[in-house]
Amino acid sequence: MKPFRFKEFTVHQKKAAMKIGTDAVLLGAWCSLDTYPDTILDIGAGTGVISLMLAQRSDAETIDAVEIDEAAYEEAVANFEQSDWGDRLFCYHASFEEFANEIEEEEETYDLIVSNPPFFRGSHSDTDAARNTARNTDALPFEALIRHTREILATKGTFAVIIPFEEETHFIALAQEYNLYLNRVCHVQGTPSSKIRRSLLEFSFVETAVKEETLVIEVARHQYTDAYKALTNDFYL
Secondary structure (H helix, E strand, C coil), rough: CCCCEEECCCCCCCCCCCCCCCCHHHHHHCCCCCCCCCCEEECCCCCCCHHHHHHHCCCEEEEEEECCCCCHHHHHHHHHHCCCCCCCCEEEEHHHHHHHHHHHHHCCCCCEEECCCCCCCCCCCCHHHHHHHHHHHHHCCCHHHHHHHHHEEEEEEEEEEEEEHHHHHHHHHHHHHHCCCEEEEEEEECCCCEEEEEEEEEECCCCCCEEEEEEECCEECEECHHHHHHHHHHCCC
16 A cells, blocks of 8 residues: 655555544644643554644644554554654554553653544454454443543643544543533534534533534535635645
8 A cells, every 4th residue: 555645744554454544634633732732642543643743733742652553553653753753753552541551650641632543333344353453442442542531631631532423422421421521523524415424522621612613524526625625734735
């Protein structure tokens, strides 16, 4: 598979089970950096594309990524090393639970935590075990994702995810059980007439009025909306 070239970096994705998709690019471009985070964590890094986008967008001193799949981890490390921000990007080969427990023991926290988590439920006929792990909630249940995030998120930190729209209500309720409150939401539609497919959600420990928006990606096949082009303009060639 050919490398995916962005304006300021290239992502090799021959080894990773999950290739670069619109979801990762949306999250990397949409999540807020208004608080100027010094420390960022990308959970389930895959090829490392979200971490690379955040390195381009921010001056964060440390951008950590955690990836359970060995092949994806190796690819993310290589992608980080070949970028202009290799001194700020670090990838760890571990489950998020293991990683979070270690960070909590060291009493460290992150100003921004992002995740494009696996969200398919149950078993699938896909014979690729690595792909199943990358896609399936059994590998990282939402409750575990939220619980461990809460433990290592800075008091004034933010937590941003992209999930299927049908999981939104459940995810928000789970987050609230751990004192994480929805601050921003963006509903993503493929076209103006299609159903909402994805929810971009941003949480913090502070309850605020929720900022809501809708993003439509295309008006027709390969005819992208001005809003989508504006969001991704710094990245796509």
